[in-house]
Amino acid sequence: MSKFAITSALGLGAASAGGFGAYHFYSKSDDKSLRAKLISEKYAPLEAENKDHKTHWTTSLEKYKTKHTDSKQWNESQLKNLCNDLFKKEDIKTDDYNEARKYCVVPRSILERLKDLDFATLDTGEGKETTKWTQLSEGYKKGGTSFKKLNNLENTGITGSNGDTLRGKCDEVLKKDHWDDNYDALLDSSKVWCTEQGFKSLPPQ
DSSP states (O other): OOGGGHHHHTTTTTTSSOOOTTGGGSOSSSOOSHHHHHHHTTOOBOOTTOGGGHHHHHHHHHHHHHHOGGGTTOOHHHHHHHHHHHHHOSSOOHHHHHHHHHHSBOOOOHHHHHHHTTOOBOOOSTTTTHHHHHHHHHHHHHOOTTOOOBTTBOGGGOOSSSSHHHHHHHHHHHTOOTTOTTHHHHHHHHHHHSBHHHHHTSOOO
16 A cells, blocks of 8 residues: 555544545434534534533634624624524535524534544653554655545654654644634544554555
8 A cells, every 4th residue: 555545544624524425424324414414523522401511602603703803793692593593404505504504513623533534643741652553653744646645744843753743743733623723634633643543544564
């Protein structure tokens, strides 16, 4: 397998903004709503009456108003109504999906989302799993046409021989929250460079 056939091997983008051609095949259930799709992708839709979601609604509303300047006067009930309408949709448009996935689900950091998707992240502690970090770093330095850059780390930016540069960048990226503008790209690249699955997808050395 070529070095960056890793991307397809890990199914990158399956939970991100791309690949919307098969909306009606995501579940064996008869429920084809956007809400059911989100659940099938291991998102937790926000619930209007769930007290545990109160803080999430408050944050989502503030983020929504910041992004949508024409909705500066919105209140929480209006956002809940929007999410409820989106959840019911069966003819799912990309914009609707992205809107619901951003503002109508329990927010998850990159680390939490990877765990939700059953990815095992490598230990970013100093001196931990050095062999794996070193081998991943060697792969990172090779770049390539399908290269998935991890945040702002260029493939030429890998220094040293013990994987510390990549380890440190993964530690930084895994802490990024749901509201980061580059969330989807960070999630995709972290699957390749910060996880056990990414390590196992490296070609034999």
